[in-house]
Every structure is written in structure tokens, then in C-alpha cells.
Amino acid sequence: MNALDRLTSLFAQLPGIGKKSAGRLVYHILENDPSYAYTLAAELSGLHGAIRRCSVCGSFTETDPCPVCADPGRDRSIICVVERAQDVRVIDDSREFRGIFHVLGGLIAPLEGIGPGNLSIGRLLERIRGGEIRELILALNPTVEGDTTALYLQKLIQDMKASGKSSVEVTRLASGLPVGGDLEYADRLTLSRSFRGRVKL
């Protein structure tokens, strides 16, 4: 296998990039100035060294704690719980939320062998016990795994509340019709959720 084919199959390992697109990328890089390839190579080599997990929330960061956890302007009484580090970026970019985050590192998926023990749930409970948390917003995908994980977390918090160890409120992002979507194309589950979660005008 020559250099061209080796790079093509490396690119083809990335999500959403098939063998054909990978080839196109390699030819594009070859036809352009080598400086692009060198810069990309340098950034790739440095990536894992420069970026670590925030010891507080678990998101990717260059500084520890991450800029969000270190920001004094954030509301520390609301934690938004997400599945993966990139969800922090998506939510933060939307500017809809000014609290802090917690990255679970996955969702409970028994069929894939992922149980609560594989997620950073212990660390989340520590943060809740640590004090001032008022609300836990579960920003988990509206999928079977997201639902299972949400139920599991809700149960844990209920038990803590019953034994007087916490007074934190658990909420979850609304599920329903996407803005700009069309009723006609909504699946039954989404429609059913949008009915159950209907709001008074």
C-alpha cells in the first residue's frame, strides 16, 4: 500500500467519511500547498497533549478547570447533564443556558454492556452532595438509552431526597416537534410526546 492509499484508509476510519470521500480528501491535499498538510499534521500531533478532560465537569479543555467551570458569572446551582463532551459545546453555543455542566461519558445501554458503573455518575452525586445544586437538567438524547439513563438518574436523586440528603430538582429537556418541522412527517413517538408535553397558551 502506498502513501496515498494509507492516508485514504486512515481518513476512511473517521465517522461519516467513506472510502470515496477519503480519496477525494487525499487528492485535494496533494493538489494543494504542502503547508496545509504540515499544519494539519502538527495540530493532530499536538491535540491529545493540549486537550484534557476538565476535572470538574468532564468536558474537553486546554485549562483545568475548563473556562465554563472557572467562569464566576455562571449559575452554579444548575447542572446540565449531557452524554458527551461535544454536547457541552452545542448547548453553550446556543446561549440558552448559563449554568454549569456535567459530562456522563455515555448513556446506559445494557445490550452494549454499558452500565451505570461505566458513566461518571458517582462524580455527579458527589457534586450534588457537595452543596449548592438546585436543579439538574438532563439534556440527554430522546432515545431508548437517553430515557433509561434519565430514569436511572431520577431514581437515584429521589432516593437521596427521601433520605433527606438532597433537595435537588430533576428536569429534562422538552421533547416534541422540532421548530420548522412538519406534523405530517413527525413519527408517532415524537407526536405522542408533543401531546403529553403540550403547553397552555
Add this chain to the structure above:
Amino acid sequence: MNALDRLTSLFAQLPGIGKKSAGRLVYHILENDPSYAYTLAAELSGLHGAIRRCSVCGSFTETDPCPVCADPGRDRSIICVVERAQDVRVIDDSREFRGIFHVLGGLIAPLEGIGPGNLSIGRLLERIRGGEIRELILALNPTVEGDTTALYLQKLIQDMKASGKSSVEVTRLASGLPVGGDLEYADRLTLSRSFRGRVKL
């Protein structure tokens, strides 16, 4: 801009990769073993050094002349003329053609300021004058630029023939309905070409 954002905008410069997909790629790389990033970086650094243009046909290769030009089993009397180096790969992988290639390095596009002088047409004529070529298959895209370039080349060869300097035949890949396509969805131009190029059964 931190390491994560820098790598994201580098990926976003590649064709077919938007800002969002670029972000997904970076997070995917971050969440995986650093060895992938290091291997990818090493291959990128070595790419331009390992791959050069074949001095005969102009395609990308590790050895000069390229494996196709060096292959004694190839029919050296037929040259397939293509726009870009990656077209050589596409045609060669199809195993429909056992001749040799010539990469023009682009198509005539006056509006973009690309004239015949920007393409490796002189080198092609040299190869034709050099001898044994019997047929020139123009495998250029059926676009305005492809048509213009095909006409230009055909005219050049006609002039060579008129002055007795060449006896090469010029052909072009058939244009028409794609296999598995639907008449209903064919555009007018494609339909018109498929009529003009109809074959006797």
C-alpha cells in the same frame, strides 16, 4: 483559538466537510486512542514527499514513471486523456481500459482564467508526435468546460492530421442515460445526447 478549534477549522477547509462535521471529526479523534492522531499526522507529513507527479502521464505516484506507465502489459497506442489525477484511479479501478493515461491538470474555463496554456496540452502533443499513438480517448466530464476542452483538442489533432504530422483518432466517452437511471428524471441535455448517440441493436 484553542487546539480543538484550530483543528476544527483546518478540517473544515477540506472539500465536503462543513464546520459541524469538522467538529465531530475532532471530538471523535479526541475520544479515541492518541495513536490514531499520531499515525494520521505522520502520514500527512510524509504525503507530499512520498507522492510526486509521473513525468510521463502526470498522475500521482510514488515511483516515476508511475506503475501504469511502467507496465509492459499496457496498450501504448491508446491514451486516455483525463482532467485530474484522481480520474486515472477511477478509470483504472473500473478495469474497462488497458491503455495509458494523460492528465491535463484541468479543463479550459475562460471565465476562471484557465486557458489551454495552463493545461499540459503541449506535453500531450509531444507524446503524440513521439510515435505509436493510434487513439486518443477524451474522458472529460460532460460539462461546458469538458466540451470546450474536447473541441479544442480535436481541432489541434485535426490540424496535425491535415499537415500529415499525425494519424491519431480522437474519440470521447459516450454521454447519455446513466445505467439504473430513470428517463423521467433525466435532464433535457442528457436526453438530447442520448438520442444523438443512440446505438443500433
